[in-house]
Amino acid sequence: MRAILFDKFQGPVSVREVPDPKAPDGGVVVRVHATGLCLSDWHAWSGHDADITDLPHVPGHELAGTIAEVGAGVTGWRVGDRVTVPFVSGCGTCEWCRRGQAQVCPDQTQPGFTHWGSYAELVALYAADANLVAVPDDVSFETAASLGCRFATAYRAVAGRAKVQAGEWVAVVGAGGVGLSAIMIAVARGARVVAVDRSAGALEAAVRAGAEHTVLTDGGLTDGGLTDGGLTDGGLADGGLAGGGLVDGGAHTGGIDVPAVVQQLTDGGAHVAVDAVGSERTCADAIGSLRRQGRHVQVGLFPPVDGGPRVPMGRVIAWELEVLGSHGMAAADYPEMLELVASGALRPQDLLDRVVGLEEAARLVPTMDSAPRAGMVVLDPRRA
Template sequence: MRAVIFDAIQGRPEVREVADPVAPPGGVVVRVAATGLCRSDWHAWAGHDEITLPHVPGHELAGVIAEVGAGVDRWTVGDRVTVPFVCGCGRCEWCRSGQAQVCPDQEQPGFTHWGSFAEFVALHAADTNLVAVPATVGFAAAASLGCRFATAYRALAGRARVTEGEWVTVIGSGGVGLSAVMIARALGARVIAVDRNPGALAVAADLGAEHTLLAGDGVPAAVAALTGGGGHVAVDAVGSEQTCADAILSLRRRGRHVQIGLLPPVDGHPRVPMARVIGWELDVLGSHGMAAADYPAMMAIIERGVLAPQRLIERTVGLDEAAGLLPHFDRAPVAGMTMIDPALPVPETPVAGDDHGVAVIDGRRGRR
């Protein structure tokens, strides 16, 4: 099969022919119809996660089962499926209680094993982790759920328990941030979106953000002024020391902060304003995806049209374009999700780029 692969941490990704995967016991092989290009994939490429080289990234996916391994009871070849980016073992107390997203023996495509930037991907513990994709939901929309959308949904509905009329501040308007804006509005919240990219803020406003703020000095004070003392809920959808601090400091007393963006310990562990957390009795919550057991309720809302994850997809590219975009994804201006379709034909001419491999597509340098 064709796959995006890199041989060294921060090495240049390229598309190569590699061996087809084999269904593991209890697992399946899925023919990938759509897979998302996510900042988490960049973290793996940059060396912020433990991976085995050479490596194929990709963890947000949807497709059709092509092979079923021994011991699988619920699924057959031809089923339309997606999967959370955290795949539980199916045996431990957390998996048995429906909390596979914190399974201590979890597998993660694109991290613990080769992922979905390929024509096929192997998935483990299929009876625990696979989610049926209704015929009314497209593969690209289903793939967008696996990491960013499902994580935002659980962060707001399950962890922060947002209620109607509350103020929610979303720091970062990339794929997960825009998902949070859409979901918060669907829950009846009033939303403030923050980003460094005016184009991303325009999309956030179109999705229902009541106010938009350019990232920079003064975000907490601006939020306090707009909300009469700070938001009820804050989401860091980026994952940096600055964005985490801005989110926490934008809260009112006894507010709830949800950390979604990964915080890599580049210069030691990031500093967090814990004095504010203690003094104002703030809740600090993590959100690590969503178990397959919780997908049906979210999928039903999508089928009813209340949530429309497909609106967050900015464009679709092939594997070759994705290989060029991955190394620079942390700096790319973002205004939605990029989907990869492995079936798109190989470009007749190489994807344009500079000496560092930055793709130039439709005149937008490195844009998702």
């Protein structure tokens, strides 16, 4: 088969011919029709998951396709079935899997991390009866691929972990794939959303997803420094607020005070904040955007830093904030989400930016941390 490979972390990425995978006992081989290009795959290429990733390596973890081979012991699936899979696949037998909480299984596997992933024509998956999810005929493979990581992760973060309610304010920091998904899901639950991002194009996508307000930071969300930001709704820049006046307390060096802007837009702070990027700055901005006794959900992965990332725990303690992690979503929770997708109440397909082939995807992998984000990019390995 053809696959995207790298031989060393942060090294060249290329398309090569490699042996086809074999179905493991209890597992299957899936012919990949669509797989998302996700920032988590950039983390794998960067070596941030080197403790679980062997070299050479094929990345890719959010996928959809048809079963090409069924391994011994699989009872619920057959060749030709349309399927997707959570990016965290549980063992199917431990206490967490038996409770339907496979996303925290201690013996989990993750395509594209613990074994070769879906940036390929074929991918092997484990514990098929516990992890595979049927894709309805009226849901496209491109849509289903987005469900394996970003959309499902956002769904669990917003609905399962934060339990967002109608009328609440939600601040979403980062309007990439998972951030746009969180916006769409929060709005579908009746919440009001403020989206924060460095890219005007990403914020335009956030408005289409239902964001009521957008805050433009113009270059600071992924590297720790805010620069020349402003509100995009209202047309003001350099930290100005619709209605006049600068944010109380001044601005961060070179830019605006994102928490103060969100606090004013939401009349005291968001009830829920989601960090969909993963940096000290975005985490701090999200937590600082909350009102007292608000809920913060950390979705974005932090790059490794000495001593671990700093989190503003003084604010967490003083304001009795809840800090929640969200790590994908178990297959057991997919039916509720898929029903909403099939009904049209949720439309992850609207977040699709473009579909690319293997060669273009290989060129994109090393740049995914800095490339402009205005929706999801999906790889179709069958495309030239």
